[in-house]
Amino acid sequence: MNFIDKLLEASQTNNSLLCIGLDPDPELMPAGMGILDFNRAIVEATADLVCAYKPNLAFYEAMGRDGFITLEGTVACIPDNIPVIGDAKRGDIGSTARAYAKSLFEMFGFDAATVNPLMGFDSLEPFTDYADKGVFVLCRTSNPGSADLQEELLANGPLFEIIARRAREWNVNGNIGLVVGATYPDEVSRVRQLCPDMPLLIPGVGRQGGDLASAVRYGVDSKGQKAIISSSRQVTYASQGDDFAAAAREAASSLRDEINRYRKDV
Amino acid sequence: MNFIDKLLEASQTNNSLLCIGLDPDPELMPAGMGILDFNRAIVEATADLVCAYKPNLAFYEAMGRDGFITLEGTVACIPDNIPVIGDAKRGDIGSTARAYAKSLFEMFGFDAATVNPLMGFDSLEPFTDYADKGVFVLCRTSNPGSADLQEELLANGPLFEIIARRAREWNVNGNIGLVVGATYPDEVSRVRQLCPDMPLLIPGVGRQGGDLASAVRYGVDSKGQKAIISSSRQVTYASQGDDFAAAAREAASSLRDEINRYRKDV
Numbered sequence: 001m002n003f004i005d006k007l008l009e010a011s012q013t014n015n016s017l018l019c020i021g022l023d024p025d026p027e028l029m030p031a032g033m034g035i036l037d038f039n040r041a042i043v044e045a046t047a048d049l050v051c052a053y054k055p056n057l058a059f060y061e062a063m064g065r066d067g068f069i070t071l072e073g074t075v076a077c078i079p080d081n082i083p084v085i086g087d088a089k090r091g092d093i094g095s096t097a098r099a100y101a102k103s104l105f106e107m108f109g110f111d112a113a114t115v116n117p118l119m120g121f122d123s124l125e126p127f128t129d130y131a132d133k134g135v136f137v138l139c140r141t142s143n144p145g146s147a148d149l150q151e152e153l154l155a156n157g158p159l160f161e162i163i164a165r166r167a168r169e170w171n172v173n174g175n176i177g178l179v180v181g182a183t184y185p186d187e188v189s190r191v192r193q194l195c196p197d198m199p200l201l202i203p204g205v206g207r208q209g210g211d212l213a214s215a216v217r218y219g220v221d222s223k224g225q226k227a228i229i230s231s232s233r234q235v236t237y238a239s240q241g242d243d244f245a246a247a248a249r250e251a252a253s254s255l256r257d258e259i260n261r262y263r264k265d266v
Numbered sequence: 267m268n269f270i271d272k273l274l275e276a277s278q279t280n281n282s283l284l285c286i287g288l289d290p291d292p293e294l295m296p297a298g299m300g301i302l303d304f305n306r307a308i309v310e311a312t313a314d315l316v317c318a319y320k321p322n323l324a325f326y327e328a329m330g331r332d333g334f335i336t337l338e339g340t341v342a343c344i345p346d347n348i349p350v351i352g353d354a355k356r357g358d359i360g361s362t363a364r365a366y367a368k369s370l371f372e373m374f375g376f377d378a379a380t381v382n383p384l385m386g387f388d389s390l391e392p393f394t395d396y397a398d399k400g401v402f403v404l405c406r407t408s409n410p411g412s413a414d415l416q417e418e419l420l421a422n423g424p425l426f427e428i429i430a431r432r433a434r435e436w437n438v439n440g441n442i443g444l445v446v447g448a449t450y451p452d453e454v455s456r457v458r459q460l461c462p463d464m465p466l467l468i469p470g471v472g473r474q475g476g477d478l479a480s481a482v483r484y485g486v487d488s489k490g491q492k493a494i495i496s497s498s499r500q501v502t503y504a505s506q507g508d509d510f511a512a513a514a515r516e517a518a519s520s521l522r523d524e525i526n527r528y529r530k531d532v
Contacts, residue, residue: 023362056358056362056365058356058358058362058363058365058366058369059362059365061365061366061369061373062365062366062368062369062373063373064334064369064373065331065334065335065338068330068331068334069331072331089356089357089358089382090324090355091355091382092322092324092355093407093408093409093411094409096289096322096324096325097324099322099324099325099327099328100324100327100328102328103324103327103328103330107327107328107329107330116355116357116382116384117384117414117415118382118383118384118404118407118415118416119404119407119409119411119412119415119416120407120409120410120411120412120413120414120415120416121411121414122409122410122411123409123411138384138385141359141384141385141386142359143359143360143385143386143388143389144386144388145359145385145386145387145388145389146385146386147386148383148386148387148432149383149384149385149386149425149428149429149432150384150385150386152420152425152428153420153421154418154419154420155419159415159418159425162415162418163415166414166415
């Protein structure tokens with residue numbers, strides 16, 4: 001099954017637009033707990049509440065070779081019906097991009113990956129060539145510094161709009177999505193206007209301070225779908241005690257329900 | 267010793283601006299040879315001819331967990347006096363960028379890394395905070411698709427020029443450099459004008475078709491230094507037979523000498 005169909009099916013089955021980021025931070029976990037055990041417990045506690053999981057590779061790479069094995073194990077413990085987005089933000093030239101795509105889609109087996117478009121389409125094509133995989137192009141990221149370049153004004157609008165327009169042209173296999181931070185609701189709205197059918201991956205709710213209501217209302221497509229609202233720490237570290245899994249389930253459940261309330265307003 | 271001093275010292279000792287990219291492709295190696303053995307032989311054959319080595323992480327990641335171990339081993343077999351640039355092109359938000367920086371600078375022990383500036387300065391700062399490490403910011407990359415965004419015209423010039431100007435502002439620790447492809451000599455010249463003192467990492471000579479003479483003449487600073495001319499396959503796969511190491515040495519030696527001839531013209 002291709003990524004979009006898998007996403008929509010998981011979203012429908014679980015009545016959820018919530019994506020949980022699996023970004024291990026040992027300091028925020030119950031003392032002495034292994035990361036893979038932690039991730040497995042989080043997944044078991046929340047797998048009926050989400051439309052996707054999103055491990056960010058940086059946190060695994062920072063652990064060296066053990067991190068690699070932990071990431072493989074994490075992907076393996078996610079149920080087959082839930083898509084997994086490898087948040088890697090890779091971008092490089094042709095043969096190198098092919099190696100990254102192979103790593104993400106074949107070695108780790110992610111259903112989708114995030115990519116950085118600065119180097120242009122020939123750096124993304126090795127990813128989009130995997131027609132059954134999803135490719136989320138960074139467009140307007142959730143961090144304050146994103147304005148440094150992404151808001152630079154070009155003749156036809158700011159850079160992030162150019163990226164959204166280009167993404168439409170590049171979308172020959174229908175598997176491109178865009179990353180737009182919940183911290184910039186006007187930009188979420190503008191990107192949804194420009195790309196009415198693309199899935200939008202929307203991080204930045206919770207501790208980054210993004211406005212959840214606007215992210216959902218502006219982010220969904222005309223059917224109230226295809227917005228992937230991503231939250232990491234707010235859910236995974238809801239409690240640092242032995243009740244962390246139950247607390248994560250409660251946080252995920254209430255976040256899903258809140259998202260669904262805003263969805264109904266559309 | 268900080269990266270720039272180490273680079274200049276290696277460059278002076280070996281009378282070289284040549285950087286060899288260590289991008290393993292088993293299909294181009296002698297049949298049955300292990301990648302770490304191959305890299306070690308290349309390094310032993312060329313360590314007195316280069317100013318730096320540059321492994322691109324993609325090719326190691328594509329091998330899964332074995333690749334990780336191979337990359338660690340490769341870094342370990344490079345003599346201490348030669349800087350190693352981790353070509354990773356990472357870019358992510360604050361805490362995630364810190365994890366990437368930790369992975370590259372602490373786990374792998376690279377002397378420098380390449381980074382992608384699309385997400386803005388707060389995504390680069392965790393790298394530049396390592397004041398003794400070098401941070402090469404993608405500016406005008408060597409691939410044809412780089413024009414898609416990097417040549418987009420802003421009010422003050424194309425995007426790559428904005429990146430070069432911003433890099434000057436961001437360079438509070440004096441450890442930023444820029445990546446500019448040899449395939450775009452006018453842009454190399456322009457970036458050198460804008461950033462007279464920064465090290466420039468210049469890929470794209472050899473099989474990508476960049477003009478070596480222009481890359482050197484335009485790329486060096488006023489003292490004929492700080493251009494890092496990077497070549498990968500042209501050197502490492504000069505022969506696919508048992509004589510691959512000797513052939514790599516010969517290719518590296520003649521490339522170094524050719525670079526030095528153009529340097530003299532400055």
